Amino acid sequence: MNDQKERDSHIGVGTVVAVMVASAVFILAGVQPAAAQAPAPRTAWGQPDLQGVWDFRTITPMQRPERYGDQEFLTAEEAAALDQAAVDREARLWNKPSERTTSGENVDRRGAGEAPGSYNQFWIDSGTKSIDTRRTALIIYPPNGRYPSLTAAGQRRADERRAYAAEHPADTWENFSSGVRCILGFNAGPPFTPSAYNNNMQLFQTPDTVVVMTEMVNTSRVIPLDGTPHLDPDVLQWSGDSRGHWEGDTLVVETRNFDAKRKWRGTTSSARLVERFSRVDADTLEYTFTVTDPENWTSPWTASVPLRLNPEPMFEFACHEGNYSMPVMLGGARVEEAAEGP
Numbered sequence: 001m002n003d004q005k006e007r008d009s010h011i012g013v014g015t016v017v018a019v020m021v022a023s024a025v026f027i028l029a030g031v032q033p034a035a036a037q038a039p040a041p042r043t044a045w046g047q048p049d050l051q052g053v054w055d056f057r058t059i060t061p062m063q064r065p066e067r068y069g070d071q072e073f074l075t076a077e078e079a080a081a082l083d084q085a086a087v088d089r090e091a092r093l094w095n096k097p098s099e100r101t102t103s104g105e106n107v108d109r110r111g112a113g114e115a116p117g118s119y120n121q122f123w124i125d126s127g128t129k130s131i132d133t134r135r136t137a138l139i140i141y142p143p144n145g146r147y148p149s150l151t152a153a154g155q156r157r158a159d160e161r162r163a164y165a166a167e168h169p170a171d172t173w174e175n176f177s178s179g180v181r182c183i184l185g186f187n188a189g190p191p192f193t194p195s196a197y198n199n200n201m202q203l204f205q206t207p208d209t210v211v212v213m214t215e216m217v218n219t220s221r222v223i224p225l226d227g228t229p230h231l232d233p234d235v236l237q238w239s240g241d242s243r244g245h246w247e248g249d250t251l252v253v254e255t256r257n258f259d260a261k262r263k264w265r266g267t268t269s270s271a272r273l274v275e276r277f278s279r280v281d282a283d284t285l286e287y288t289f290t291v292t293d294p295e296n297w298t299s300p301w302t303a304s305v306p307l308r309l310n311p312e313p314m315f316e317f318a319c320h321e322g323n324y325s326m327p328v329m330l331g332g333a334r335v336e337e338a339a340e341g342p
Contacts, residue, residue, distance in 0.1 A: 038282035040249075045207050048249045048279040053314055054307035056192060056287070057127030057199040059086050062303065064137035064145030072145065074134040086128040093121035125197040131306055132284075138194070141290075141302040150266070154296040158266055170333035173326060178262045180326065182319035184238055185216025189264065190255055190273060191289040194305065201307075202314050203277075203285075210244055210251065215314050223253055231257055236269055238262050251277040268295040283309045 041049040059082065064071075074082070137145035150158060168175055179186035187195035192214055200215040213220040223244045231241045236259040244253040255273040258264075271293040278286040285307040292300040 040279040040281050043205065043207075047205075047207070047246065048251075049205065050203050050210070050251060050277055050279055050285060051205050052285075053200055053202045053310040053312065054285050054287075055200050055310040056194050056305050056307045057125065058129060058131045058138070058194050058305070059083070059127050060131050060135060060138055060194075062138045062193060063147060064139065068136045068145075070144070071136055072143075074130065074136055076134070079130045079134045082130045083128060086130075090121070090128060096121075123197060125199065127194065127199070133304070133306060135304075138303040138305055139301060140288075140304050142299065148297045148299040148301050151294070151296060151298055154266055157296075161266075170329050173330065176326070176329070178238065178264075179217075180323075182217055182323050184219055184262055184264075185214055185317075185319075188214035188216045188219045188239075190221065190239055190242075191275060191291070191303070192287075193303075198317065200310055200314055210253075212253075213314075215317060217319050218317050221255075230254075233257060236260075240271075240273065249278065253277070266296050267291070267293045270295045280306070285309070 043049045135145075139145045139147065142148055165175070170176070173181060177186070178184040185198065187193050187199060190212075192201055198214075198216040202213045202215075204211040204213070208224065208226045210223045210225060211220055212223065219239060221239055221242050223242045225244045225246070227245075228243060230243055231237075233256075235241070236257050238259055238261075240255040240259075241257040242253050242255040244251055246252070253273075253275040255275070256271070258267060258269055258271045258273075260267065260269050271291065274290045274292075276286075276288045278288075280286050286304065287307050288302065288304045290300050290302040291297075
């Protein structure tokens with residue numbers, strides 16, 4: 001199944017309501033100029049206070065579109081035009097009259113290709129801002145703003161996965177991604193990356209522990225800050241094994257021991273992730289991450305995502321309870337097999 005189909009049937013009503021309110025706040029109010037922002041708060045024990053619900057929606061793509069070439073930043077006029085186009089598109093799709101469609105189609109895709117293909121625009125909340133940095137991509141290294149090349153082994157595995165998926169799209173539940181199976185959210189990572197909806201994470205903090213919980217599938221990582229060693233390399237986990245420490249006012253989290261079964265961008269169990277969290281001001285958290293996997297990519301790559309403080313609470317994400325896509329897709333595959341005969 002492709003990434004668009006993997007998004008099917010994974011959203012809660014409470015989240016939709018909160019998202020619509022938050023979207024209206026950001027669209028109408030915008031982001032204050034840096035000079036107007038309050039200073040970054042600190043905890044009672046003196047560390048930067050990173051706590052809160054943080055929104056990582058953005059229309060800035062992960063990779064730099066080829067049309068920008070070596071252009072790292074948008075001009076103010078280009079960024080404003082992209083933001084306005086996103087707002088206009090949202091308004092146009094919201095105001096479209098309802099219409100019937102047939103199986104496999106989408107009311108916001110027909111003839112226009114404007115939605116991912118799983119839902120109409122009501123359910124999508126990918127943002128309307130090209131973030132305050134005006135970058136042409138979230139990836140800041142390599143300098144071209146694009147993923148590094150796959151290694152020969154990584155390319156071979158990618159080709160084999162595509163060929164296998166074409167022949168075995170729904171033999172069992174194990175053919176589906178961890179997102180479709182409600183094990184991990186498709187934007188939860190780690191690292192978390194902007195996507196179609198539920199682009200929020202909540203951070204909790206004590207002097208010796210940090211907890212990072214993403215809205216998508218409510219994935220939580222409990223991260224010791226007390227020097228606790230990493231788990232044995234043979235102990236693999238869906239979200240890896242995270243350990244944190246402070247470098248000045250920046251929280252640095254290193255994660256390893258990823259289980260390759262999570263199928264995140266082709267990474268292997270050799271992958272290493274380093275995340276950096278810095279409270280810029282009262283309303284902004286700078287999130288930067290570097291992924292290193294020499295078995296998959298020819299070099300490490302780094303992305304930077306400024307997060308905005310979200311005044312709304314996060315809601316429970318009841319993924320399994322609403323996961324109708326699994327029985328529907330498996331059932332459909334069995335019907336097709338029966339029609340083909342022995």
